[in-house]
Amino acid sequence: MEALDQAAPKIRLDGISKEYIVPRTGQRTLAIADVSLDIVQGEFLCIVGPSGCGKSTILNMIAGLAEPSAGTVAMDGAPIRAPGSERGVVFQDYALFPWKTVRENIEFGPRFRSDARLGAAERDKLVRHYIDLVSLTGAEHKYPHELSGGMRQRCAFARALANEPEVLLMDEPFAALDAQTRLILQEELLRIWGEDLPRAERKTVIFITHGIDEAVFLADRVAVMSNHPGRIKTVMDIDLPRPRRESLRATSEFQTLADEIWQLIRREAYEATIDRR
Amino acid sequence: MTARDENGAAVAPGGATPYWPTPLAARIYASIGGLFVYVRAMAVFLVIWHLVSLWIGNPILLPSPIAAAEALVDLTRQGEVFSNVVASLTRLGTSFALAILLGVPLGFAMGLSRNVFAMVDPLIELLRPISGIAWIPLGMFILGVGEALPTAIMFYGAFFPIVINTVVGVRSVNPGLVQAARVLGVGRAHIVRHVIWPAALPNILVGARLGAGAGWMAMVAAELIGAPSGLGFAVEWYRELLMTPSVLAFVFLIGLLGYLFDRLLRWLQRVLTPWAQTQGGAL
Numbered sequence: 001m002e003a004l005d006q007a008a009p010k011i012r013l014d015g016i017s018k019e020y021i022v023p024r025t026g027q028r029t030l031a032i033a034d035v036s037l038d039i040v041q042g043e044f045l046c047i048v049g050p051s052g053c054g055k056s057t058i059l060n061m062i063a064g065l066a067e068p069s070a071g072t073v074a075m076d077g078a079p080i081r082a083p084g085s086e087r088g089v090v091f092q093d094y095a096l097f098p099w100k101t102v103r104e105n106i107e108f109g110p111r112f113r114s115d116a117r118l119g120a121a122e123r124d125k126l127v128r129h130y131i132d133l134v135s136l137t138g139a140e141h142k143y144p145h146e147l148s149g150g151m152r153q154r155c156a157f158a159r160a161l162a163n164e165p166e167v168l169l170m171d172e173p174f175a176a177l178d179a180q181t182r183l184i185l186q187e188e189l190l191r192i193w194g195e196d197l198p199r200a201e202r203k204t205v206i207f208i209t210h211g212i213d214e215a216v217f218l219a220d221r222v223a224v225m226s227n228h229p230g231r232i233k234t235v236m237d238i239d240l241p242r243p244r245r246e247s248l249r250a251t252s253e254f255q256t257l258a259d260e261i262w263q264l265i266r267r268e269a270y271e272a273t274i275d276r277r
Numbered sequence: 278m279t280a281r282d283e284n285g286a287a288v289a290p291g292g293a294t295p296y297w298p299t300p301l302a303a304r305i306y307a308s309i310g311g312l313f314v315y316v317r318a319m320a321v322f323l324v325i326w327h328l329v330s331l332w333i334g335n336p337i338l339l340p341s342p343i344a345a346a347e348a349l350v351d352l353t354r355q356g357e358v359f360s361n362v363v364a365s366l367t368r369l370g371t372s373f374a375l376a377i378l379l380g381v382p383l384g385f386a387m388g389l390s391r392n393v394f395a396m397v398d399p400l401i402e403l404l405r406p407i408s409g410i411a412w413i414p415l416g417m418f419i420l421g422v423g424e425a426l427p428t429a430i431m432f433y434g435a436f437f438p439i440v441i442n443t444v445v446g447v448r449s450v451n452p453g454l455v456q457a458a459r460v461l462g463v464g465r466a467h468i469v470r471h472v473i474w475p476a477a478l479p480n481i482l483v484g485a486r487l488g489a490g491a492g493w494m495a496m497v498a499a500e501l502i503g504a505p506s507g508l509g510f511a512v513e514w515y516r517e518l519l520m521t522p523s524v525l526a527f528v529f530l531i532g533l534l535g536y537l538f539d540r541l542l543r544w545l546q547r548v549l550t551p552w553a554q555t556q557g558g559a560l
């Protein structure tokens with residue numbers, strides 16, 4: 001953990017707020033207020049919080065799809081102003097191109113991005129590698145609508161990876177899957193991320209979820225958010241050993257951490273549920 | 278126990294139904310069934326037509342379907358059908374190609390840029406409700422009787438559905454797909470070419486089908502008075518000669534060719550946008 005604290009941040013959120021203004025009514029919503037957070041190289045950070053607390057808003061700002069109303073978002077010390085291939089995103093609804101096959105979806109970034117495009121031969125090797133990595137071999141020529149939910153998820157994941165980003169942003173990527181598939185993909189995600197690699201060689205991952213178990217299982221640190229407006233309440237270190245396997249979920253350390261997080265957000269989770277009724 | 282049985286059946290559905298027809302056989306049965314429904318509907322229609330023609334008893338007002346069919350065979354044999362069909366189809370081809378070549382880029386520009394839309398849309402909304410037929414008298418002054426008039430009127434009919442559906446197609450592209458391309462570091466030009474264009478294509482093809490239909494309908498009106506050849510011209514020609522069976526033969530051809538052209542475009546939809554078909558997108 002010492003190494004984690006000393007390193008210069010890969011991504012730095014410095015006092016960011018985001019206010020949405022509805023164009024027609026002029027109504028203002030403060031989605032997130034004064035969020036500061038440093039994420040270091042090779043870290044797996046999970047953000048949990050009740051729905052509507054601004055998790056996607058934060059992720060979109062790191063992706064460069066939205067700008068903060070106040071504060072700065074920086075990567076390697078340089079402010080983020082636009083999307084770029086060094087930050088890959090896996091969206092909750094996967095956003096696969098329906099007119100492209102699995103293969104064509106995965107090679108989309110390396111083929112069409114503005115900088116450092118790859119030639120056909122290199123691309124072929126790269127795409128094949130990632131298709132194998134996410135176990136989509138044999139489905140290369142299928143269209144997204146011919147795939148199961150889990151396969152679509154893996155395709156979206158491979159599309160992001162094949163662009164070889166330094167930072168991977170994932171917005172509730174497993175939320176639409178059934179429970180068994182989700183558990184399997186969590187383990188697979190850790191394997192692909194490279195749990196055994198030294199920290200410097202891992203990708204930095206920011207992973208949004210509302211599953212507390214999921215966050216504890218995956219993360220090095222869990223940022224717990226609160227609502228109205230969205231703030232970061234606590235950042236918890238998850239000092240569970242890696243590589244992590246299914247059996248970890250049954251241990252008392254795991255349960256204790258999960259329960260601690262649940263206690264932090266339960267009041268707000270109740271409020272959010274009752275608000276919406 | 279039951280749950281396990283259900284589970285087993287769900288996992289391996291192939292083994293449970295060995296006598297289920299193969300996809301090919303199923304398709305043949307389905308198309309024979311479809312043909313039967315079609316023939317039955319046509320037979321009812323022809324019988325009623327025949328009875329009504331007997332009741333009216335005047336072959337100039339309404340000849341029997343047999344007389345009309347004979348006329349069609351005669352006209353085909355004499356080759357007269359072909360020159361008119363070629364004339365009309367050439368005009369359809371020219372006007373439709375022009376409407377696509379101008380309408381799709383314009384619709385794209387309007388869909389992508391608010392400024393272009395604000396500039397062009399009022400004009401389009403003003404012209405669109407005016408039927409192409411309303412322009413025929415003026416067109417005869419300016420263009421005279423010949424190729425130009427029916428082609429221009431057909432273009433007018435085809436143009437607006439194509440533009441409007443292209444605008445709708447470009448505007449209704451899922452923003453999530455554009456974002457997905459942006460976060461991969463893909464630039465604007467490639468996004469337009471590889472995301473917005475394919476995403477808008479199903480709507481553009483719907484516009485093309487509507488445009489072709491509108492153009493084909495406008496054609497008959499334009500050829501009735503403004504052309505020296507073509508299917509509409511032939512209808513009017515035989516009307517003046519009081520040869521009603523031939524009139525009906527050409528009317529039938531207008532319907533048949535319009536239908537076939539639409540089938541062609543539908544086939545194009547299936548080939549060009551297979552993903553939209555399976556999602557039940559296009560008509």
Ligand SMILES: Nc1ncnc2c1ncn2[C@@H]1O[C@H](COP(=O)(O)OP(=O)(O)O)[C@@H](O)[C@H]1O
Pocket residue numbers: 020021022029030031049050051052053054055056057058
């Ligand atoms: N484009 C937008 N316009 C207006 N309000 C928005 C917009 N996007 C999000 N919001 C609001 O901001 C808050 C945070 O949204 P979001 O980041 O999507 O939350 P989460 O991902 O945690 O569920 C919500 O209250 C939501 O209604």
Ligand SMILES: [Mg+2]
Pocket residue numbers: 055056057171
């Ligand atoms: Mg969200």
